[in-house]
Amino acid sequence: MSPVSRPWTARAQAQQHHRPQPHALADARALDAERKAGKVRGPLHGLPILLKDNIESADDTATTAGSLALKDNVTGRDAPLVKRLTDAGAVILGKTNLSEWANYRSSHSISGWSAMGGLVRNPYALDRSACGSSAGSGAAVAAGLAVAAIGTETDGSITCPAAMNGIVGLKPTVGLVSRTHIIPISASQDTAGPMTRSVADAAAVLTAIAGSDSADPATADADIHKADYLKALDAKALKGVRIGVMRATAGRSPQTDAVFEIALAALGRRRRAGGGDRPDGKAIDELEDVVLRVEFKAGLNAYLASTSPAQVKSRTLAELIAFNAAEPRETVLFGQEIFVEAQAAPGLDDPAYLKAKADAKRLAGPEGIDKLLKDAKVEVLVAASGGPPSVVDRVNGGRGLGSPSSLPAVAGYPHLTVPMGYVSGLPVGLSFIGTAWSEARLLSLGYAFEQATKVRRAPTFPASVNGSPAFDLQ
Template structure:
């Protein structure tokens, strides 16, 4: 039998067959793809994690098997099935909707550059993952994981709990075994929160390391795509495939100078002799989360890391500046994206058009409104002095005077913190009961942020964050890998109905 990379892991094999013979040998790409498609068919009505499957997935998988048989293996992810968050374009005859009915016919026939990178590495595009509609920027009262197109994503660990957002479907699908890996996108927390809450590894790269072209935007200052996987090595292999700027994105050549093999040299000893800053100001999500974090700190120290306590940091001014930036950039960047789509398929050409569409479409207002869209529509563009000041303040306060200063003052190479608390109960009437996260500093600075499973709270996963300076992905992946290999905290989901007494 033709074999795919061992990265597919025992989980894929278990999906294929219960026989000892099948489990002793890795499956072909075709078999793995069939298995994941079967899992989507069996579980997606429950989880609502996948919006659409790629009709050519099996054909593509067979082609990857033929290449392997002929001696052509493109990369470590050759033949492995990957889901794309449904704000990322691919050339398949699938709409890229951002979860909105306004974009239900948005079939572009274009590959985002990151998708091109995945194809060149031999990955199989399995389909599109559900998400918080418009990447959770429409309303402050939204439900993470809900979209008018896909419904509400459920957490596979406890089904009445949130999968977080906005890459909710990406997280739930990978955790539940509906895909080998997924690509999410983040503006502030949208990869790292759902990864942590679904027991996954999630990496938000330095903004600009991965092209933003042909991805429905919120903010060019903070948007980035990144991998969501069950292991750190898998995330590193995917980042290797998708990293790299392109001229249309306006990214600097710095992105290309940092394109490398991120999986090469991963070491179980990477924590030895390093200093890490402990961000105590990111604790307090729940007493039990704090207890799991304390164990994680002991584990880091046991692996040779020196821990320096950092008790206080005022994020307030950063958050206020971030709001001005995101709302201003949403209006301009979304209009630019909509202008690139086919007007015969996408009638909404501006944010104002989307606002009007939502008002005329009852399903869009089923659970919450669009006050954030309306606030963004009132912004005055990139020449507005308030925006210019906020953009400069936000990046300075979070980067040079934030993460960079913390690392310099403590002598640390990275910051560690709990990513967020455990998943909250889905509440369509009152919206998210979100208790905060450690995402804002790296999000606003545009710096990388890695989360790795650190344990669970009553069966609900929580993650450990590693935050570093710009372009420190290789360092963070190495630190996360050493922690992961020493602890192996990830557990498979249980699909409990509830944990309420």
């Protein structure tokens, strides 16, 4: 097999319950032969990449979203982003656990837990949350099981686990990366993106997966906007740039606030400006809830209808609710009230839904991020990505300290997080937020910060930090 892939495969065999997919070894050997023959497809040639377990791949791996109802969902379909990765020479090593149904079953869910995979552990403290919903992708990359993983995000599901696992995560502009053959939540907000240990790796992965897909109308303009993001990186990108500062989570974690101030100093105090008046977050959240309930019901019913009846017995959201109610392994830790609310939601032609969708986009985008950038005369907004990971328990789950994810998520704009520092040995991230299609600039600014600070350090897998008790949650 490829000498590039071999070390990661060995780590995965040593640390994961399931061995890497057999096809990964054959793919790596074939790519090694190509390299020896003088053919190198690009920077991802022979490198192992993991997929979140809501992304389909044309192998014998089920795509489950963490649910027992989908345990046999072997579709034989490659998501277009997977085909783009393999065409670029990447080796698909396997799939990662996630918060079940991408954290969209219950408001009391436990980030990183699914009935299929149990609980994802944070490698910086095994009793701490790995966040979610792309928990396994974040923890696996942080632990060195792969060079990169693909996560998905509706609101915070790439950026939160990236920040809490001490890695880089990019939620792209909605429409830059195809969502075809990915189990959906929201057509308005869903996207996939890279999770890596460095900004350069994230840029290389995004370059591979970005592009239009005729089956996903949202990506119609992707080919116009995509770029070689690796070539766009500039270690001097922060020079002269005006930066708006958002303090969405200020006061919730004084230690994180202190690390944020150090990060701002590294960005350059003379080039900072206030972020302006923050949009009405409560109004945006309420509108988002309306939109997501409607779109989840429609999207999931369409997805289930596309699967094999022999493999997936629950053919609709209503049948899935009944399956969960009859399966104690699904509801042992939390319920499914979001599913129930979505089932009661109206259709995609409902006037209240259409108004909520338009209002949410307007408030978060043109009257939100774009207005903040314009009023403060800045190019990018920065914020702490959230507080350090919390202890996981059966009552409270793994609750965070807030994040700036909702504004770019609802707007459909890009959001990059990079390692910012540590609080008692636990990682915290720095967010870079920009207008639509500004990925190249955000990655370059994040790269410049990363190169200037070099704060990331590898995890050591302690059972706990600061004497906090380890908690056995399976």
